[in-house]
Amino acid sequence: MATLVKDRFGSTERLKVIEEDITKFHIRYHFIPFMKEKCHATEKPAKVVSNLPFNVSTEVVKLLLPMGDVFSVVVLMLQDETAVRLADASIQTPEYRPINLFVNFYSEPEYKFRVDRENFFPRPKVDGAVISFKLKNSEEYPPVAPKTFFSMVNSAFNGKRKMLRKSLQHLCTSSEIEAALHNIGLPVTARPSDLTLDDFVRLHNHLVEV
């Protein structure tokens, strides 16, 4: 693939073929100077279009979505089931997970279309799908510190069936959690799957004030 691309497009100065493991590659370090040199300041950031193996999907999503300063859009071929789950962040479903909050924190996902397994060679056991993530800029992120926010979200989902007043007890007392839930208009018995991204942000911000 790399050889084919180099042969076909090697003559353009706007192409650089890098053969690296995406999960270990320092994207900003290599990409930002290249973009500065090759693109005019008025141009929008670059886009990612990728057809990676399905088993690195989640790792790649976690790596690329917080890069709104470098990329405007990330378009990925994923396993159909994964693409459906990432694009749909409906609360109160068994599929609702911290990764949905992560995706919607950093981007606006859109399921594009299914790609039947017959279109691949060798034929996999599952269908693929194309999904796009329009990346947000940092000023569009919800008003929280991502590190403490996702730490709270992960703790909340560790006890998925547990009420938040129990699963977040390492952060605050249950009565403080109940008061925070009440303040944001949620039942004191709420579970993590009842909360939207916005609810989690408001809960987090109430709890850090305690």
Ligand SMILES: C[S@@+](CC[C@H](N)C(=O)[O-])C[C@H]1O[C@@H](n2cnc3c(N)ncnc32)[C@H](O)[C@@H]1O
């Ligand atoms: C499904 S094939 C797609 C090939 C080609 N991009 C296409 O669309 O026809 C997946 C490609 O990802 C490459 N790949 C697998 N793991 C990778 C990683 N961690 N970093 C970069 N490339 C990887 C493989 O070498 C393979 O060429």
